Amino acid sequence: MWTFWTRGYHATSIDDLVKTTGVARSGIYAEFGGKEEAFANCLEHYREAVAGPAIAILTNHESGLKAIRAYFGFFIERHRQHGLPGPGCFLANSVTEMAPHSQAALETASAHRRDLQQGFKAALCRAAFELNSHAAPDDLDGLANFLAVASQGLWSYARAMDDIAELEQFAREILALVEARLSNFGDAGDDCQA
Amino acid sequence: MWTFWTRGYHATSIDDLVKTTGVARSGIYAEFGGKEEAFANCLEHYREAVAGPAIAILTNHESGLKAIRAYFGFFIERHRQHGLPGPGCFLANSVTEMAPHSQAALETASAHRRDLQQGFKAALCRAAFELNSHAAPDDLDGLANFLAVASQGLWSYARAMDDIAELEQFAREILALVEARLSNFGDAGDDCQA
DNA sequence: ATAATTCAGGAACGATCGTTCCTTAATGGG
DNA sequence: CCCATTAAGGAACGATCGTTCCTGAATTAT
DSSP, X not given: OHHHHHHOSTTOOHHXXXXXXXXXXXXXXXXXXXXXXXXXXHHHHHIIIIIHHHHHHHHHSSSHHHHHHHHHHHHHHHHHHHOSSOOXXXXXXXXXXXXXXXXXXXXXXXXXXXXXXXXXXHHHHHHHHHTTOOOOHHXXXXXXXXXXXXXXXXXXXXXXXXXXXXXHHHHHHHHHHHHHHHHHHHHTTTTOOO | OHHHHHHOSTTOOHHHHHHHHOOOHHHHHHHXXXXXXXXXXXXHHHIIIIIHHHHHHHHXXXXXXXXXXXXXXXXXXXXXXXXXXXXXXXHHHHHHHHTTTOHHHHHHHHHHHHHHHHHHHHHHHHHHHHTTOOOOHHHHHHHHHHHHHHHHHHHHHHTSOOOHHHHHHHHXXXXXXXXXXXXXXXXXXXXXXX
16 A cells, blocks of 8 residues: 555556565455556555544544644644655545546545545534534534645645644644634624624 | 646656647657656646746735635636636646655745745735734744645645535635634734733 | 758657466365 | 465566657758
């Protein structure tokens, strides 16, 4: 999976897979059936083993705000350990490379985006309660969508950056924006006119 | 350029270029020297002919807020005309595909990111003045960085979406977030403690 | 009108691609 | 101890890759 993840589909040859995995040529075809199916398999495995646990952070914490902070903290910590530039998000990379020519990759990625958006939505609901925010459900949907886009953007940027401090600043800025917006909803009926 | 843009570097063959551009095989090598150089040339051309004018929107409007709104409006309008899924941002696509293995693509893209960030910064300075915001220069840097990341995320998402209304919602949410944060700075010394 | 020059178009090269198939070493049942 | 079964390792296939080179038609200068 790592090879597909870092190099992408087209830039990875069967020879590369043989060398990096140790599995013999025939083994790859016996187990998966070919390059395309092996790639799809890796994409699914990534969703379960990498993306899934990351999204689970959003639902594991009781506090919504802490959950969102923990999600971005996990992101930063991961890149602090592995170093920059990172491999990015395998799903996002694949969509960029394959879409709009591969329907399968597109569907897998949109399923992932839905999961991520729902995770953020659930955390935001709790956060809005904690902050006594008067945000409407539609507002939280919009915020959740935004957080999904922003976090995907962060993952993508991590593939092309070499300064972890800059990445941290981005993450902090996103958190500050969301908190400001949430409290903006909360104050909406009190002292603001918008 | 369009072929490289939509399909990416590795998935585009010289045959594809011959068929889509009409230029003969030898012409491509006579004019550019090879596939890699042709790709680099397209990347530079994209920066000048596509990314440049888009960034110029941010500096052309006198009003900072209008400039930022116009930038995202241009983005939406472009995708409304061309239809979804769009080709994404050629520079961002290339970074995702080539980084971290191609230093050249990485440098071109980071130069683009700097341009975009500076464009947003200039517009934000004017916007902060318009709104009587008390945001510090560092705050505006952070906001500009955020806007750069978010707009890149939007371009990337446009490559994998088919509903323009959803794209519009994302753009509106980003604008709302930035405006909320700007006015949050403005109120910082008045009735908030953060 | 003729000769020199240019450049599009395509044939052909070696390398590498994804895939298939055959050989061979390891394993388990008789 | 011997044979049937399995799976790994690598040779080899046609197709396609990026690149080079050659041919022939169009153009320009003399």
